[in-house]
Amino acid sequence: MEASLGKKPVLIVDDEKNIRLTLSQALETLQLEIDTAVNGEEALAKLEAKRFGLILLDLKMPGMDGMEVLRRVRETRPDIKVIIITAHGTIDSAVEAMKLGAVDFIQKPFAPKEIRELATKVLDRDNISAEKAKGYAEHIELAKKCIGDREFDSAAEHVRQAIAADPTKAEGLNLLGALQELGGNRLEALKNYRAAIALDPTYMPATENLNRAANWSPKGDITLDEPKATDDQEEGKKA
Amino acid sequence: MANDLFIVIVGCGRLGSHLANQLSRAGHSVVVVDTDERAFGNLSPEYSGFRMEGDATEIAVLKQAKVGKADLLIATTRDDNVNLMVAQVAKTEFGIQRVLARVFEPQREAVYQRLGVETVCPTAVAAELFLKSIAKEGPA
Numbered sequence: 001m002e003a004s005l006g007k008k009p010v011l012i013v014d015d016e017k018n019i020r021l022t023l024s025q026a027l028e029t030l031q032l033e034i035d036t037a038v039n040g041e042e043a044l045a046k047l048e049a050k051r052f053g054l055i056l057l058d059l060k061m062p063g064m065d066g067m068e069v070l071r072r073v074r075e076t077r078p079d080i081k082v083i084i085i086t087a088h089g090t091i092d093s094a095v096e097a098m099k100l101g102a103v104d105f106i107q108k109p110f111a112p113k114e115i116r117e118l119a120t121k122v123l124d125r126d127n128i129s130a131e132k133a134k135g136y137a138e139h140i141e142l143a144k145k146c147i148g149d150r151e152f153d154s155a156a157e158h159v160r161q162a163i164a165a166d167p168t169k170a171e172g173l174n175l176l177g178a179l180q181e182l183g184g185n186r187l188e189a190l191k192n193y194r195a196a197i198a199l200d201p202t203y204m205p206a207t208e209n210l211n212r213a214a215n216w217s218p219k220g221d222i223t224l225d226e227p228k229a230t231d232d233q234e235e236g237k238k239a
Numbered sequence: 240m241a242n243d244l245f246i247v248i249v250g251c252g253r254l255g256s257h258l259a260n261q262l263s264r265a266g267h268s269v270v271v272v273d274t275d276e277r278a279f280g281n282l283s284p285e286y287s288g289f290r291m292e293g294d295a296t297e298i299a300v301l302k303q304a305k306v307g308k309a310d311l312l313i314a315t316t317r318d319d320n321v322n323l324m325v326a327q328v329a330k331t332e333f334g335i336q337r338v339l340a341r342v343f344e345p346q347r348e349a350v351y352q353r354l355g356v357e358t359v360c361p362t363a364v365a366a367e368l369f370l371k372s373i374a375k376e377g378p379a
């Protein structure tokens with residue numbers, strides 16, 4: 001609807017000063033207006049005051065955490081794009097975030113170019129249309145767009161087309177797995193995570209998803225605590 | 240765009256931390272890797288980059304530091320062999336264009352250069368400065 005989404009301001013939410021600084025410096029060159037918030041409360045206040053097009057959101061913050069911010073944002077501003085900032089290592093809450101329409105993650109540490117590329121990709125996603133999409137990359141982008149709109153069924157359909165276009169990519173299978181997990185189809189999800197790992201044993205997101213999904217508590221509680229050195233087990237136990 | 244490099248520095252001792260502080264202040268995005276978390280105490284309060292505890296001779300650690308995306312890697316640990324190995328891996332495995340390393344033993348410099356690694360040898364640099372200073376004063 002709104003053609004110039006790319007010109008809308010960007011909000012950076014992180015409690016660490018150096019992260020806010022790195023991200024703003026990297027995005028400044030895209031000629032975007034940038035605002036920052038140090039915690040969830042400030043972020044929500046700023047979100048009410050201005051119409052942001054994109055949020056870069058840290059999940060782990062003192063006080064109101066990023067997931068809660070995401071939840072509230074989804075109620076009031078479902079159109080807003082969100083990129084999740086994660087510490088290096090695991091993304092325990094990836095599926096939870098996806099349920100709330102956030103499918104793009106950037107892991108610390110980040111290179112300025114990487115930040116710009118991701119932000120551009122996310123902002124440009126609205127311009128891809130389903131009719132013209134062909135090839136793996138475009139279908140994946142479309143799938144992510146559908147997740148952003150929380151149309152999970154069509155997202156899964158696009159992921160399937162992406163996989164058909166290039167069956168050798170682990171990311172596609174991992175994404176399909178996550179979508180199936182969201183839909184409650186845990187067994188199929190596990191299969192796809194395993195297939196992703198079989199394709200590329202070094203693709204960590206699939207390994208982490210498999211570990212988490214394999215001992216997920218029935219209620220579906222997802223812990224935000226990241227295991228420090230050992231990432232093998234003991235995830236998903238906290239209520 | 241010159242002030243927008245992504246730089247990985249291995250070793251956060253006197254040299255590594257000094258470089259990290261300066262480069263970060265100049266506006267670059269910096270990651271410092273050191274095996275000892277206490278070494279990060281050498282960083283100035285204004286340092287705005289990332290710090291990562293880990294052994295840079297492990298590929299997984301370099302991957303986590305996103306060495307593959309780096310414009311520049313500087314190996315500054317106190318061990319020549321570690322610097323050489325990290326520099327070599329950065330160059331051949333991750334295909335980084337510019338790799339710099341400190342090397343204490345002047346005789347090793349040739350090996351580095353064959354691998355396309357730029358080196359700074361504190362011994363040679365200090366010797367050169369001493370000699371220059373002596374030549375300037377000279378015997379009257």
